[in-house]
Amino acid sequence: MSNHATAQLQTSPVRHDWSADEVQALFELPFNDLLFKAQSVHRQHFNPNEVQVSTLLSIKTGACPEDCKYCPQSAHYDTGLEKQRLLEVEAVLAKAKQAKEAGSTRFCMGAAWKHPTDRDMPYVLDMVKGVKEMGLETCMTLGMLKEDQAEQLAEAGLDYYNHNLDTSPEFYDKIITTRTYQDRLDTLGHVRDAGMKICSGGILGMGETANDRIGLLCQLANLPKQPESVPINMLVKVEGTPLEEVEDLDPLEFIRNIAVARIMMPKSHVRLSAGREQMSDELQSMAFFAGANSIFYGECLLTTPNPETHRDLQLFKRLGINVEQRIESSDEQQEQQIAKDLQAQQDDKLFYQA
Numbered sequence: 211m212s213n214h215a216t217a218q219l220q221t222s223p224v225r226h227d228w229s230a231d232e233v234q235a236l237f238e239l240p241f242n243d244l245l246f247k248a249q250s251v252h253r254q255h256f257n258p259n260e261v262q263v264s265t266l267l268s269i270k271t272g273a274c275p276e277d278c279k280y281c282p283q284s285a286h287y288d289t290g291l292e293k294q295r296l297l298e299v300e301a302v303l304a305k306a307k308q309a310k311e312a313g314s315t316r317f318c319m320g321a322a323w324k325h326p327t328d329r330d331m332p333y334v335l336d337m338v339k340g341v342k343e344m345g346l347e348t349c350m351t352l353g354m355l356k357e358d359q360a361e362q363l364a365e366a367g368l369d370y371y372n373h374n375l376d377t378s379p380e381f382y383d384k385i386i387t388t389r390t391y392q393d394r395l396d397t398l399g400h401v402r403d404a405g406m407k408i409c410s411g412g413i414l415g416m417g418e419t420a421n422d423r424i425g426l427l428c429q430l431a432n433l434p435k436q437p438e439s440v441p442i443n444m445l446v447k448v449e450g451t452p453l454e455e456v457e458d459l460d461p462l463e464f465i466r467n468i469a470v471a472r473i474m475m476p477k478s479h480v481r482l483s484a485g486r487e488q489m490s491d492e493l494q495s496m497a498f499f500a501g502a503n504s505i506f507y508g509e510c511l512l513t514t515p516n517p518e519t520h521r522d523l524q525l526f527k528r529l530g531i532n533v534e535q536r537i538e539s540s541d542e543q544q545e546q547q548i549a550k551d552l553q554a555q556q557d558d559k560l561f562y563q564a
């Protein structure tokens with residue numbers, strides 16, 4: 211193997227000691243240098259032509275007691291959203307079956323709760339068991355969790371728990387006042403202690419500063435173990451929420467955030483999440499190049515519109531992207547496979563040999 215290809219295969223370590231200054235230096239790189247760096251890191255841990263696909267279903271919609279200023283489901287704002295009580299287990303399983311048939315490998319179930327109650331738990335646990343039995347990976351987002359609730363979910367077979375940090379600790383109370391940043395970190399701790407994987411990220415374009423975006427990425431990357439999945443959302447401005455008039459974030463700044471997240475969290479799936487509906491195919495393609503390798507798929511991204519399923523498939527086809535299949539192997543096996551794939555690509559003369 212040439213030195214060039216060998217250099218491609220040296221893996222960048224996962225670090226938990228990122229300082230704000232270092233991250234700022236990444237953001238200040240010329241755009242092309244940043245994207246090249248991110249793509250190089252991406253290739254060390256992932257097949258660059260695969261994207262993981264999840265489907266998200268809202269299992270309980272609206273009337274949430276929390277006051278997250280971006281959220282149409284908060285009972286604090288009048289957004290005209292149709293509320294829905296907790297769905298029946300059978301209805302959820304039917305949707306999961308459809309998602310599997312449409313090519314999803316992970317099924318995420320979201321409930322607009324401050325936290326699940328003891329009365330809700332048996333239903334939620336049955337949903338996890340049923341979806342798991344179909345051979346799908348399972349993910350839930352139910353608000354804050356107590357230690358024993360996290361244990362019950364893990365025991366039922368829940369693979370991932372989604373709980374976003376949303377933004378930096380400094381900007382946080384401008385967005386949510388009904389639960390603290392520490393509450394969120396505590397829930398993430400319980401999820402980890404119960405042995406589940408974490409899906410945690412944030413929302414950009416809520417009027418935060420560049421330093422807040424750096425702060426969010428430092429919080430995520432410096433967790434004792436980095437989240438396996440990191441959703442980076444672009445705010446969807448919903449009429450009736452306090453953020454409906456907030457200024458747009460420059461789309462290139464959004465791409466920079468994806469690239470920096472990829473570099474800081476080299477083994478995590480970086481998920482292009484809410485806000486995709488408003489993005490052009492070209493912007494999404496740039497996000498994939500910057501290291502995003504996970505999307506939500508299907509017609510419903512909780513209560514905000516998601517690009518029609520077929521538009522995603524067409525884009526994947528144009529980009530030569532395949533849907534990532536479930537990975538049951540260890541990190542080492544996965545990396546060995548990627549090394550083999552890269553070697554095969556090099557043999558196909560996809561790399562220019564200087």
Ligand code: SF4
Nearest residue numbers: 274276278281284322
């Ligand atoms: S983001 Fe979640 S917790 Fe916050 S208001 Fe919306 S549903 Fe409730």
